[in-house]
Amino acid sequence: MWLLGFSTTNPGKLWVIPAIIMVIFFTVMLRKFAVYLEAQARAVAVASNGETQTDLEKGGQDHIISRTKCSMWCTEGVIRTYALEELKMATRDFRIQIGFGATSFVYLAELGDGRFGAVKRVMEEKGGSRKIFLDEVSVLLRISHPNLVGLLGFCLDKGEQLLLLEYIPNKSLFDRMHTYYGQSQGTLSWSNRLSIALDIARALEYLHLIADPPIIHRDVKSSNILLIDNNHAKLADFGLCKLGYETFAPQTPTTIKGSFGYADTNYLKTGIVSPKSDVYSFGVLLLELITGLKSTQGSVTLAEWTEDCRKNDDSGVWGQLLDPKLKGEVDLEQLKVLVDIANSALVENCEGRPDISSIVDRISSCMELQSHDELG
Known part of the structure; x- marks a missing residue:
C-alpha cells in the first residue's frame, strides 16, 4: 500500500x-x-x-x-x-x-x-x-x-x-542618580555627567534644527534619559512632542503638559511652548547633574532652591552647589561654564535664553579644553 x-x-x-x-x-x-x-x-x-x-x-x-x-x-x-x-x-x-x-x-x-x-x-x-x-x-x-x-x-x-x-539596558538617569539601586552602582563622575549633558544637548539640537519639521520635546527630564553606559545617553518618550516652530495657541492651565520642576516658567504663565521651553528644561537637568538633587525640593523647584547660590558673582560660592558624592573631584572651569549655561537657560524671558546649538558648542569646547590639558 x-x-x-x-x-x-x-x-x-x-x-x-x-x-x-x-x-x-x-x-x-x-x-x-x-x-x-x-x-x-x-x-x-x-x-x-x-x-x-x-x-x-x-x-x-x-x-x-x-x-x-x-x-x-x-x-x-x-x-x-x-x-x-x-x-x-x-x-x-x-x-x-x-x-x-x-x-x-x-x-x-x-x-x-x-x-x-x-x-x-x-x-x-x-x-x-x-x-x-x-x-x-x-x-x-x-x-x-x-x-x-x-x-x-x-x-x-x-x-x-x-x-x-x-532597548537601553542601564535604566534612566533618574534611577542612576536618585534610587538605592542606581547609587549602589557607584557615583557618576564629573566627566560622566558632562558627557551625558552633551549627548542630550545634541539630541535636542537634532530635534530643533535638523528634524523636518522641527520638533519640541516638551518633557526633557532625567527619567526620560536612558543610559547606554556611564558616559552616554539617549533621550526617550516623545508622547508630548510638538511639530514645527509656529507659535502654538495659549493653552488653559488644565491642558499644560510637562513635569513640575522641569516645565518652562514662561510656558506655565502663557501656555505658549517653543524650543526655548526645552532649553529651560535642559537648564534644570544641568542643575540636577551638578547638585545630585532631584528637580523638586519639597514644594520648591531646584531652579528656585539653587537661585541665590548659582547667581552669586563669587564663583567660589558655586562650589556649594556640588554633589557631595563627587568629593570635590570637579574641574572648576567646567563647573563655571555649566552654571553659566544653566543660569542663561533658566531666565524668565524665553527670548533671552540661548539656543541649543550654542549650548552644544560651549559644553563641547570646555570638554575639549580639559582633554588638551590632560594630554599636555
Missing part, C-alpha cells in the same frame, strides 16, 4: 509524511501572516494619507506615514507593524515591567537571536488617547539620531496601543 508516494510496507520512511504536512502547514500560516501584516501597513498608510476618516484625521496632527515609506520599512524589517500576539509572545504576556510613565507601562521583549526590545503599552484608561499614541508614532517615524531612542515597530490591534522601541 502506498501513502503520499511512500510504501507502507517500509515504515522506516513514513516519518517523512508528517514532516511534509508540517512544512505545508507552516508555509500556509506564514503566507497568511504576511498578508495580515501587509494589510495593517496599508491601513496605516491609507489613514496617514487622509484616504479614510480615522483617528489620525480626527486628531488634527500632521501625520506623515506615507504608503511608500511604510511599505519600505515593513519590507526591509527596519520599522514594521506587529500583531498583538507577536508582542504578547515577545514580552511573555507583558510579564517583565522595566518602566512606566503617566499613561503607559514598559515591558522587556525578547526578539530572538539574543536581541531585546522595550514594548511601551499606552493605556487609554490612564489618559493615553489614540491621538496621543499616533502623534508619538508620527514623531518616531521622522527621527533618527544616536542620542534618541529609536522605534522598531508598533501595533494597533484589538484595542491595544503598543510601541516596540530600542
Whole structure:
C-alpha cells in the first residue's frame, strides 16, 4: 500500500509524511501572516494619507506615514507593524515591567537571536488617547539620531496601543542618580555627567534644527534619559512632542503638559511652548547633574532652591552647589561654564535664553579644553 508516494510496507520512511504536512502547514500560516501584516501597513498608510476618516484625521496632527515609506520599512524589517500576539509572545504576556510613565507601562521583549526590545503599552484608561499614541508614532517615524531612542515597530490591534522601541539596558538617569539601586552602582563622575549633558544637548539640537519639521520635546527630564553606559545617553518618550516652530495657541492651565520642576516658567504663565521651553528644561537637568538633587525640593523647584547660590558673582560660592558624592573631584572651569549655561537657560524671558546649538558648542569646547590639558 502506498501513502503520499511512500510504501507502507517500509515504515522506516513514513516519518517523512508528517514532516511534509508540517512544512505545508507552516508555509500556509506564514503566507497568511504576511498578508495580515501587509494589510495593517496599508491601513496605516491609507489613514496617514487622509484616504479614510480615522483617528489620525480626527486628531488634527500632521501625520506623515506615507504608503511608500511604510511599505519600505515593513519590507526591509527596519520599522514594521506587529500583531498583538507577536508582542504578547515577545514580552511573555507583558510579564517583565522595566518602566512606566503617566499613561503607559514598559515591558522587556525578547526578539530572538539574543536581541531585546522595550514594548511601551499606552493605556487609554490612564489618559493615553489614540491621538496621543499616533502623534508619538508620527514623531518616531521622522527621527533618527544616536542620542534618541529609536522605534522598531508598533501595533494597533484589538484595542491595544503598543510601541516596540530600542532597548537601553542601564535604566534612566533618574534611577542612576536618585534610587538605592542606581547609587549602589557607584557615583557618576564629573566627566560622566558632562558627557551625558552633551549627548542630550545634541539630541535636542537634532530635534530643533535638523528634524523636518522641527520638533519640541516638551518633557526633557532625567527619567526620560536612558543610559547606554556611564558616559552616554539617549533621550526617550516623545508622547508630548510638538511639530514645527509656529507659535502654538495659549493653552488653559488644565491642558499644560510637562513635569513640575522641569516645565518652562514662561510656558506655565502663557501656555505658549517653543524650543526655548526645552532649553529651560535642559537648564534644570544641568542643575540636577551638578547638585545630585532631584528637580523638586519639597514644594520648591531646584531652579528656585539653587537661585541665590548659582547667581552669586563669587564663583567660589558655586562650589556649594556640588554633589557631595563627587568629593570635590570637579574641574572648576567646567563647573563655571555649566552654571553659566544653566543660569542663561533658566531666565524668565524665553527670548533671552540661548539656543541649543550654542549650548552644544560651549559644553563641547570646555570638554575639549580639559582633554588638551590632560594630554599636555
